[in-house]
Amino acid sequence: MLERILPGASHLQNIHPLLVHFPIAFLYGAALLYFLASISASDGLKWAALWMLMLGALGAAAAVASGLYAAPGLMVSVSVRHELLRNHKHLMVAASAVTGVLTVWALATRPMPARGRYLFLAGLIAVMGLIAAGADIGGEMVYGYNAGGSACPQPIEFGK
Numbered sequence: 001m002l003e004r005i006l007p008g009a010s011h012l013q014n015i016h017p018l019l020v021h022f023p024i025a026f027l028y029g030a031a032l033l034y035f036l037a038s039i040s041a042s043d044g045l046k047w048a049a050l051w052m053l054m055l056g057a058l059g060a061a062a063a064v065a066s067g068l069y070a071a072p073g074l075m076v077s078v079s080v081r082h083e084l085l086r087n088h089k090h091l092m093v094a095a096s097a098v099t100g101v102l103t104v105w106a107l108a109t110r111p112m113p114a115r116g117r118y119l120f121l122a123g124l125i126a127v128m129g130l131i132a133a134g135a136d137i138g139g140e141m142v143y144g145y146n147a148g149g150s151a152c153p154q155p156i157e158f159g160k
């Protein structure tokens with residue numbers, strides 16, 4: 001059935017890759033809109049940014065849950081698991097935890113904190129940095145070591 005509707009997705013070992021781009025897009029979008037809102041003081045932009053942050057937080061929760069579910073059964077070598085998957089997990093859990101704190105803070109002071117605004121914006125920069133580093137490792141696992149794919153033999157040792 002899935003092969004007919006989404007032939008590409010039927011090659012996946014798990015649904016994590018289908019979910020991960022939502023938090024990446026929404027959280028970068030939230031950061032951009034919050035920065036623009038703080039320069040322009042536009043209320044409309046602040047509310048749009050808050051909605052993006054909430055959607056990003058929901059997406060991050062789904063990505064973390066699907067990633068934790070996928071990890072134990074992932075067909076990769078022990079070295080790739082140790083060198084890449086572990087670091088990917090730590091960076092993404094950290095990014096999601098900071099996102100959670102920022103979302104609760106933004107909701108409590110909606111649409112955006114007035115006191116501590118610079119700390120809030122610094123938190124968004126930290127989230128973007130953690131996600132960029134974690135996604136880079138995720139991509140390396142998938143495209144360098146065929147993690148979650150079925151196109152070439154497994155497992156490939158780290159560095160080969």
Ligand code: HEM
Nearest residue numbers: 016017020060063064067068071089092135138139147148
């Ligand atoms: C906000 C949270 C997360 C984001 C945004 C994220 C992002 C990514 C990205 C971009 C990839 C490469 C996918 C591709 O290029 O097709 C990836 C792969 C992967 N990630 Fe995550 N990740 C997150 C959390 C986690 C967590 C907590 C784990 C747990 C260990 C995890 C496990 C994996 C695994 C196993 C893969 C290999 C592909 C597959 O699942 O089949 N991820 N992730």
